Amino acid sequence: WLARRVRAKLVLIARSVLPPREDWARYLEKSPAGDSTRAKIERLVAIEALGAEVMVASADVGDRQQMAAVVAAAKTRFGAIHGVIHAAAVPGGGMLQRQTPQTFAAALAPKVHGTRILESLLRDSGLDFMALCSSLASFMSLPGRADYVSANAFIDAYAHAHAGRDGPRVIAINWDTWVDAGMSVTQLVSEGREHVAEDGMRNEEGIEAFRRILAGSSPQVI
Numbered sequence: 001w002l003a004r005r006v007r008a009k010l011v012l013i014a015r016s017v018l019p020p021r022e023d024w025a026r027y028l029e030k031s032p033a034g035d036s037t038r039a040k041i042e043r044l045v046a047i048e049a050l051g052a053e054v055m056v057a058s059a060d061v062g063d064r065q066q067m068a069a070v071v072a073a074a075k076t077r078f079g080a081i082h083g084v085i086h087a088a089a090v091p092g093g094g095m096l097q098r099q100t101p102q103t104f105a106a107a108l109a110p111k112v113h114g115t116r117i118l119e120s121l122l123r124d125s126g127l128d129f130m131a132l133c134s135s136l137a138s139f140m141s142l143p144g145r146a147d148y149v150s151a152n153a154f155i156d157a158y159a160h161a162h163a164g165r166d167g168p169r170v171i172a173i174n175w176d177t178w179v180d181a182g183m184s185v186t187q188l189v190s191e192g193r194e195h196v197a198e199d200g201m202r203n204e205e206g207i208e209a210f211r212r213i214l215a216g217s218s219p220q221v222i
Contacts, residue, residue: 001207003052010047010054011074011081013067014088016040017058053078061088061114064121071121081125083168087133088114089183092147099147107147112154127168129214132159134172139222156220163219173213174222178206 002008019027024041031038048054055077059066074081092107115132122130134155137148152174159172175182177200201209213221 001211003047003050007051008053009078010052011057011070011078012044012054013057013059013061013070015058015060018056021056060110061086061117062109064117067114067117068121075125081122082128084118084122084127084130085133086111086115086118086130089133089135089148089151091183092151093144094147095144096146104147104150108151108154111151115155115158123167129169129171131171131173131210131214134174134220136174136176136222138174159219169217170219171213172220173210174220175206176201178203 002010018037018040024045028038028041028045044054044056055074057070057073059070061067071081088110090107090110092103094103111132118130132155134152135148137145138152138156142149156172156174159170162170179200180203209221
């Protein structure tokens, strides 16, 4: 949508590593159908075909050093950074009695530390917006998901804490499950529960919701 509408310059960051760009054509030629890396490369090629420029980086949003390197590289290539969509998450899970500080911290890391790292690295970048992907989990009783609920509750509180301040507009978006993409549906498929995701949002519905959210003024949209 961003590529089609404004031919955006996109910096896409994930912990997974893709082959170097110069090897993409050869990888697509030799990899089997259904290969997850092949699918990612095909999506990136399709985005670029719509007119966007895409920079792909591998980094953990909870690692300040890695993110600082990506931000520096993005500014060198594209110049100013105008917006951030922070969608990184770790699903966590497990009964609270069995959690340890280490396992709980792993679920908090991308949303809590990652958000604060992004803020510190981009504080003086003149951002127009920072869209933080939260979850309906903040408002629903989910047994065995205290870590994930806590991480999203931080996102919600962070957006309200920044409402009315100078700087970029910060928005917490409490998403439902997306049927066609995203962490929730990937997890459901891996567990053999694809049918559970059928009641979620389609991509076109999510995109329309996102468009309206960016055009609005609320610090949080559920």
